[in-house]
Amino acid sequence: MQVLKLKDIGESGWVQRMRARVSSIPGRALVGIGDDASWISSPGSMLITCDLLIDEVHFLKELIPPRLLGRKSLAVNLSDIAGMAGVADYALLGLGLPRDIELKYLDDFLEGFLEMANEHKVELIGGDSCAGSVLTISVSVLGHPFSERPVLRSTAEAGDEIWLTGTIGDAGLGFEILKKCQRQELEIAQFHHSSLALRHFDPAPRLKVGERLAGLAKAMIDLSDGLTVDLGHILEESSKEQPLQAIVELEKIPLSEDFKKYYEGKPLESEEGFRIALSGGEDYELLFCAEQGSGGEIIKIGKELGLAVSKIGRIEPGEVPEIILLDEKGSQVPVPAVWFEHFPKEPQIPKG
């Protein structure tokens, strides 16, 4: 059987195919795919985010199944909306496609993208498809704040408690294991079914808990670059009037059973485990600051949604915006270096 490639149907064939698939889904847009621009009747207050995902930078095309890549491409953008305590409404999908790409690959990618869209009631309303030397995915998401105002990064204050949803480090460790699979130290099929792989390949945007936190969280961010980098963003943005520091207690960092098991029960004593947990990135959990005394309500929300929420520290006035990591004895531990930099001075391995 001949394998159908994109070039067998061309750009307009692919756009028609995508449009036919999308138009089978009921939608709210006044004009979706198929005109110069999309037309929507918008809520008065809107959130907009966009992310680029490029092969060999953000993912390894040879290793991530296309359906999961479709899901993840949308999920990382939805996570940004979740980080604002927002509701996602519409998505645009730009694709730069290698000229010899198979149609089946694109169909699977689109299926995953639409699956994730459907799970969060998001409508694909437009985009762009063109040639690209490597697979390049550009997603924009439009949404609106769940309550009157979104929750920003810049509104943390001294005295706030620092909270975290879920567990962190799993996706980062998943990627490390993936690289071992690449080096054939581990069987890839085995990895594909592990929980760590799924955290890496198929992150769940925390939109539901984000909505519930709309009245409670004072400042919030989604964890894409790792706890220390993203907590650093909250500190920098919130330190406009008074420098703030974050005191984080290492023993309160929420880690999964699989993460702990991989490091034989002592994850933070391993240099790698410590770095991955704190700055591995791609956790897509929510990090937020809340007033003291909100804990009961926060934990109740977590229980209702079946998602752990953990208090990991507090915000205090400081000399400069910085993170103070404390071990169980209360001794200060150095903050690990940034795990991934897009533009390193020295060459670096690609991100997963």
Next chain:
Amino acid sequence: MQVLKLKDIGESGWVQRMRARVSSIPGRALVGIGDDASWISSPGSMLITCDLLIDEVHFLKELIPPRLLGRKSLAVNLSDIAGMAGVADYALLGLGLPRDIELKYLDDFLEGFLEMANEHKVELIGGDSCAGSVLTISVSVLGHPFSERPVLRSTAEAGDEIWLTGTIGDAGLGFEILKKCQRQELEIAQFHHSSLALRHFDPAPRLKVGERLAGLAKAMIDLSDGLTVDLGHILEESSKEQPLQAIVELEKIPLSEDFKKYYEGKPLESEEGFRIALSGGEDYELLFCAEQGSGGEIIKIGKELGLAVSKIGRIEPGEVPEIILLDEKGSQVPVPAVWFEHFPKEPQIPKG
């Protein structure tokens, strides 16, 4: 003097630099660059478009000056909003950047982007910057219809006249000459100052005339893929109830003096001139259909804006959606083949 590269300041350094530059411009956004998502107070009805521009597919980084690339990246998106008779409000800029790119290149690119934004009162409110194997630009633009409804592709009717703003073929010919420069048949410095080069490098989005056509044009599209392809889109989209054909009179096709001169006064008798004019693409003019009898008002608008508007044909009922090209004797001439296909069955030279 050491040449500063992006990797000398890293991703966050570049985002801070961009943010500082943008925050010096007064804006309407409630939250712009610097949070998980941007936050705007939106008009009730919105238009959204996005386009990817990839080195060696949409442009040749070695040949287009970075300031003009910045201008063009936004202009091609603004043209989509113009094609809906819309007003552009906000832009998001995603950049996939080669790791050794110079900071000066990026500064110049951003300057051009902001110049174009300023000319059309568009505000840059967010985006994404990451590593990419080749320079990759993803732009999303949000706007609103100038009047209650945008002008769509799908609302042309039999009896309508077909109109065109400006002249076509110039950008396509500019690109052909550019390729000659690459092959060193022509001096690049000389070309850079020609009007054809400017049409290719620095297209002007027709937002102003688009707005004025809001009540007059019944169907409209911006010309990005060339007259025959884009007129074909209007026919296909408008043929839902009754198949429509377009009768186009070749002698009425508006061509610039420079275009005519290049082909020694007989542009459409040259096979190349004929193909470039009708399907060279990147014209970024507006093609629209209007009721018979609107001509006086349309020409008045053109005069007020100092932009030619030409009636090139009419819409009629047909057997299938198709374009009928007629020469000055009224004989039918074959429609030229598509000039550029992103996913050709056979290899093709990159687009400009």
